Amino acid sequence: MAPHRSPPSNLTPALLDFRKKLQTKPNKRGILSDARIDFHPRFYAHLARWTLLNVPSAFVEPFPRKLQQGYQPRPLRPVNVYREFLWAASYLINFGESIDRFLRLLDTYPVTFLHNDYSACQDTLDRVEKEFGSSLWLIKNRLPLLQTKDGLEAHKQYSSNIVNESPIIGSFEYITHYVSVRNEPSVTPRNFWNNFLRTHEHQTLPPDLAVYLRFHIEPAFSLSQDEIAAVLRHEHCSPVIDFYDTFIRTAQIAASQHYDDLAPILREVLRSLSTVVNDKRIATILALIGEPRVTALDRTSIEISDDFLGGDYGRACERALTAIEVSPEDQGILDTLTRSATTSPISLPDLAPSSSDLLHTIIRQMASVRAKSKSHPDQANQLLKLAINNNSQSWALGLLAIVITERSSNPMESGQGIVQFSLMAAPMMGVLSLRHQSPAVQANYAALCTAAFPTARSTELANALSSSTELPSESVITIDEKLVTACAISFGAMDYRTALERATALSLSNAPYYRQIAIRYATHSLLGLNRIGDCIRLIVDHVLGNFHQQNIVPIEAAYAAFDEATEAELAGSLELPIFFELVARYVQLTDPLDARRRYACEDFLTRNGVGRPSQISCSTDVLDQRKLIYFLRHLCTEAVMGSSLEFRSSGEVTHERLKILQLLATLDQEHVENYQAESKTLHRKLMIQERLREVDQSKIYVDLDSIRKATQTRTLESYNRYVSFLSHDFDVGAFQDIQEALELVSKGSLDAIARLTLPKNEITAIFESIIGELRDEFTIGSKHGLDCYLSTRIRHGTFSAQLRRPLESSGIITERDYRTDEYKRNEHWIRQLNVQDQPIANEIDALLRNFSAEFDRVISRVVNEHLQVRRPGKMDGWFDFTIVAGQVRFLSALVRKDLPFDEFLNSVFLFLMNMLEGNLEKIQEFFDTKLKAELGALVDDLQIAVESLDRDGHLRELTNSIVSMRTELFIVIDRIKDWFSLSHSSGNEPFELLDAVEVAAQSVRTFRPAFRTVVESYSCQEEWRFAGAQLPSLVDVFFIIFDNVSRHSGFGETPTAEIKIEFSESTISVTVTNECRSQVPVPSLVEKVMEIKKAITNSEHLSAISREGGSGFHKITKILEHDLGISGGLDFGFEPDGRFVTSLALPYRISDR
């Protein structure tokens, strides 16, 4: 019984009972719900009409002024899909007149929207709202309109008004939120789907509701019959506008998915609705499910298709451009227009006006997507997004289908039902997309064509596809189109051999567009024939010739079919590593194929008799240059080559890459700039590594030249006095005792030296004083002594920061709260481990905090007590320069009365350097044994304690982290140990200022990996290079500044230093600026800065040089003034906005003292 039939004349008792209950009982929706199940569907029309007339409150408000935010009535109880369609039609038919008026209001909407007449669009939507109330349909159309017309702020304001006004989040709000996100300009369809699906999957929603929400948000174009029933059931809780829209869409889905058992019901409900509603979509669905009385074909569209099929691309273009102005929603015309534009020798800009309206933008972008221009991936994404966000409009669905088929490698792409769906949704169908449709649709379409346009070329084509046997003659359609049709027929019949032959013939077409179609059929036919190796060769050939066309070849499918036989077939070829690289690049895999790419590369090199890629140059003439270039450029990278036994260090790998880049620059002139840029980056990386090593090896340093200069007054005078005594034969004691002592030493008695003494007299007192002075200058001289460099280069944060880094990066160590001096709670691991048991969480936190305290105590002890020159107050210092009397006696024996002071100094320096070397050996041994043992034991204890708390394996992640941290800690200790060797000068290699900046930044990054520098305006000329010996000092300066930034910047994990370098005639000005925690200067800090500046001005900074823990500005002043000979070059302070600025003025060519 059709929904519009009259109610039965004789009411049954059941019907009477229903009426009575509905009028008297409170639970009206429950009664209606039961009736849908209890009554035969032939009563639905009566039930719906009677209820609407007599008890309308059983239904939702059909045209609500405002959506009932936060409240939706419960859906009726489930019935099967047949009943849902019948119920929906029985209900909706009562609103036929309103629905028809609604559709008429929308007649002009596509034209106004596509021609950018957004005011008219808004006016239409306002009228819809005024006349038919609010609806999801309205929200889903207002959002893209607001985004296009007024921008993000307006669209977000609209959506948040809807979401925020509601006390709870119901379906409307949920859908509104996600549709709004989907419309945001920065959101791509792929990311939206991934994020939405991930979130949606984690929601604990009833399955029916989840389907309903997905249907609206995703949106879904393919549903099972049960899902269709669920969507209809839920939509019955919505206003009439939404229910009708969903009813039509689910009917389109049912028809496009060929649910043949639903066809009779669909015919029945659609026919009945079509008596009261004039909707072109109903006509299309009916036509394609075999309703013979209706036609959905448009003469103009068919004629334009005929022009195209006949090869008159220019005329097809011209006519399509005119027709689409009138019927912009006609996907058949858009389809033909963009195909013609791609195939025509006349370019589209010559044919189309340069209008900037949306319609013409779509046409241009679509033509670009069809032609696979370089920019087509972006344009395809834009079109996809536009189509998805306007999916309630037919033109958008047609557009969606075209983009999906064009982006796909599959010649028969269905886009998970979207392609078939779009044909159902289109008011006028296009014959050219018919090959993507099912045989049933093709047959129905062919029948329509034959009836309406028996002599049209389009009819010939439709009949050929439908019959799958007879092809139209070349006099009717072009040879290219004939071959495409032939490919489609044989491929559809799984006759892959014939399809391949036809695709091969098509690949000879003059039109690139047809060659793209050919490659799709050819590669897929090869897959069908299980000729995987040939398919891979074809894929590689095609992609290397057309990089931006990788999406039209089946890389993923070929990889899925890849087997051992194919691997054996392609082993040693250039195609195999390139194919793996394409797979890794374009297919989302959990395995990045590192090993496969590496082995395939090695096999290729081995087959060509070389070990390294750079050695392949001799045989380049026998290899395909295009493939070789791709191989060298994308596969012979440091990452891939790193595991080859050809290389013994990462430096060798980098140098090999540099050679490859040289080779590439000769082979591939087109990309020579890319190779030069990569080369420059690699050279810079090597330079930084080398400079870093130099700086590391300069940490133990004594400025002997400076000591030499400093001793030219007082010590020289003492020395002259001493020598004068010697020349007057004052006795310092015969050297007999030394000779005797040396003899005893040769017999193994070292005590003899210790027993040596100088006679106590004035002359020996002078000598002892000279040695003491020189030793003190060497060790604790505030400007040039060992201790001042130990302070600047090791103790000032570096040592502690380096040792702490493995612990910080694993989140095991926390910092102390500056107010309480207590270690902060370890929120990182408490959160990471998701420990629910509070006492256990507290125990873990206590363990980690105790460990942090113990670890820092060890570091502090080493820094404050051991990395010191031994002297009163620092008696545990490892740098022991205690000179016993015997050593002084030995030194005195070196001095002759004619010995120049400089030579004397050389001897004393040599002696002190030897002492230093002895100290360093002991320190290295300490690091290797005691420090590793002490810190290792702390880590072991922590691991054991954590494991004892871990009763169910929940703490394994923490244990793993502790284990990794221990390995890394020992590597760091080894690296630090290497600092303790005698300084090597950084040589004479001049360097740019930026080198020092980068080396310092890199040093900071070893313990603060997120530290960032942003260098503004830098262009170095040859004359602005510094002498190599100054590198460590300049690095020290920048290191201290950057360390300050990393510690005091308000950006926590990403501290950033903005660096401005300006050159003038005589000076280089460097300004380093960083954000601070506070956005205004904190008075106490400003005061502190003023105090430091005052101390520096008053030259009080020397006493602060050997102290650590401050700002380091005293140290910078000392380095600038003493090491680099610059006075007054430093300034620092807060800006009004709270940012901290440090500025340096470095004179041109700082003299190398």
Added chain:
Amino acid sequence: MKILVMEDDENKRAKVSDFLQGSVAPITVEVTKSLQSCLRALVGHDFDLVILDMSVPTFDIGPDEPGGRPQPFGGREVLRQMGRRGISVPVVVLTQFDRFGEGDDMVTLDALDAQLRTDHPKIYRGSVYYNVSTEGWKEVLMEHLISVLSNENL
């Protein structure tokens, strides 16, 4: 008996070496600290047993060598390379971790063990979980040693 050990953790390396040298006489232990040095040793010499850590650097870390790319599955790579080069020596994985890799690449020790058994049935003998606080790993490793020795004697 000649054993090759690939291990970048100094502490573990020392403990494993000490244990091996004190367990069954006479044993020669060659220690490598990275993927590259291990592969080089395997290609150049004959061994009776290979004991692999799973996560190692590419190159031996030193004053002039930062180590190259970290190899979270370095042990698996050694097994693959042995397969490619036809090196047929029993292999035991000795690890301190119960999972490897990060994010989507993360694999548990059990899953990795199963994968290695499938991929390298002829040479892979199993995995041993190393722990600083227990001695259980020594017993299991000893069983592998005895098994290798028994097969040698056969």
